[in-house]
Amino acid sequence: MNLLKTKALLHNTITKEYRNKALLFLLIFSLGVITLANALVNFISETFLVNNPQAAILGDKSFFVMFMVITFLTTLISVILGTSCIKSDFESSSIGQILAFPIQRVEYLGARIIGAWITSIMFFIISIGYTAFLFSLSTKASFISGPVILAILTASANLLTTITIAAILSLYLPKLFAFIFTFAIRILIGSSNAYFAKDSFSEIFQDMSVLKFFGAMIHFFFPRMQPMEVFTKELLEGKSVGLDNIALFGQYFVTYIILFSLLSLFFSRKEI
Amino acid sequence: MNIIEANGITKKYGRHMALDDVSLTIEKGSVFALLGPNGAGKTTFVKSLLGLVRLNKGELSLNGTSVTEATSREGVGYLPEKFSFYPYYTVYGCVAFFGKMNGISGADLHEKVEEALAKTGVLELKDKKINAISKGQLQRTGIATLLVGDSELLILDEPFSGLDPLGIKELKDLIQSLAKEENKTIFINSHILSEMEKMCKTMAILNKGKIVVKGEIQSLLKGVSLEDYFYKLIKGDA
Known part of the structure; x- marks a missing residue:
């Protein structure tokens, strides 16, 4: 691997993606929502909670809600970037070059996927940073802490998986269908993860039906996005993080490598 | 020494045979024309050279390395029929990107980009956006992207397509100077037979996926024009 070439391609991806009109629209929309939410928090704390310690609690709760809203908007961005990062090269005929x-x-x-990922993380960080800044002005509390930074990282793992799924689908489907099916797959993964969340390994294989088998395959062979979301929420709520999460990260890493290998396999078979 | 070697290559799209047992060798330093009517398999051959399609049969190599290896494309520049690049890039930025993708960086990159732009006559356009220049200027920029990497083999797919007579003349002169002064190997896939006759030393004619004739142009023509020769050959083969 030549680092200079990979860097040039990565830079080209980011240059291409940050001009995405949908991304710019969602960034403006996101900043608008954050500003409105802050105005509401500001109004409540200045009207009803003057010199009241409840103001900090309101700030914490609002920040948590906004973090989840921003996570959803960034997921939208990652689907858009995932469906376009490779597809747009086919559409512009620059893929052959x-x-x-x-x-x-x-x-x-790798350069296209990582470039799209970096772009969506930048969106995420800008939105979270803006929220933390405004909310800290309104509530006089600090929102940037170790767990919040860790929560950004764990939420970003799901963005990478989403981008990769969208990129696979975009190889075979028009952008709109790839967008819809990426969400469908995300829901399927989340549902399977939630269904098997409390089952032990042996319990999963009891009373097996076709549907359950299908769900179990998704649960085992796709990155576990729903437990990663739960982990992110727990970090934001200040809950203690157990060692059992190492298994989650291990499974996530291995299955992501499988997912990327699948993308690589499908793309290697693609004729230009 | 051969820079391109095709040995019995076959490519099918479903039932359609795009390339049928094609064998061809091209020497280093030659200016070679691949001719043929529409649908003859010329573009498929070019795509095969660049590893963009998978062959069903046969062996194809660039500089002795199989085209299935990415390293076979070291020192190879490709100009597609319609050179295009992301519209927000400037002419300079576009050529610099190609330089970086050929492993050039730093001050060396700036020097080589300026040199390539000057050679192709688009230096004064370097700050213009790609979508703000004419078709002929875009093709010249395309040639500059090949020069910046100091490519040994230039693969030009229908380079004159869509150009006006002035643009054709300028591009032809540029290609000829590259062949003579820089000893580049030039592989041209074109429909414009009159220009090919003047520019190229060797050629192959593809029809229905098969090579129907190959060799030195002047010894094949024996006094007739390439247009007449081509017409008789293709009609006779029909």
């Missing part, structure tokens, strides 16, 4: 460089297809994919 790029793959004519002496680079492996997997390097191209």
Whole structure:
């Protein structure tokens, strides 16, 4: 792997993606929602909670809600970027020119996926940073802490998975369908994870039906997005984080590698 | 020494045979024309050279390395029929990107970009956006992207397509100077037979996926024009 070429391609991806009109619209929308939410928090704390310690609690609760809203908006962004990061090269006919460089297809994919991921993380950080800044002015509390930074990282893992699923689907489907099916797959993964969340390994295979088997396959072979969301929420709520999460991260990492390998396999079979 | 070697390559799209047992060698430093009517398989051959399609049969190599390896494309520049790039790039930025993708960086990159832009006559356009220049200027920028990487082999797919007579003349002169002064190997896939006759030393004619003739142009033509030769050959093969 040539780092200079990969860096050039990564930079090209970010340059391409931050001009995405949907991303710019959602960023403005997101900042607007945050500003309105802050105005509401400000109004409540200045009208009803003057010199009241409840103001800080209101700030914490509001920040938690806003974090979840921003996570959802960033998920939307990641689906949009995932469906376009490779598809747009086919649409602009530049794919042939790029793959004519002496680079492996997997390097191209890596640069496109990581570039889209970095762009969505930038959106996430800007929105969370803006929220923390405004809310700290309104409630005189600080919102940036170790757990919040860790929560941003764990939420970002799901963004990477979402981008990769969207990119796989965009190889075969028009953008709109890829967008819809990415959400459908996310719901399917989340439902399977929630269904099997409390079951032990042996309990999962009891009373097996076709549907349950299908769900179990999704639960085992896809990154566990729903437990990662729960983990993020627990971090934000200040709950203690147990060692059992190491298994979650391990499963997540291995299954993500499988997912990316699938993208790489499908793309290697694609003729330009 | 051969820079391109195709040995019995076959490519099918469903039932359609795009390339049928094609064998071809192209020497280093030559200016080669791949000719043929529409649907003959010329673009498929170019795509095969760049590893963009998977062959069903046969072996194809660039500089002795199989085209299935990314390293086979080291020192290879490709200009597609309609050169296009992301519209928000400037002419300079576009050429610089191609330079970086060929492993050039720092001050060396700036020097090579300026040199490539000057050689192709688009230096004064360097700050213009790609979508704000004419078709002929875009093709020249495309050639500059090949020069910045100091490519040894230039693969030009229908380089004159959509150009006006002035643009054709300028591009033809540029390609000829690259061949003569810089000893580049140039592979041209084109429909414009009159220009190919003047520019190229060797050629192959593809029809229905098969090579129907290959060799030195002047020894094949024996006094007739390439247009007449081509017409008789293709009609006779029909």
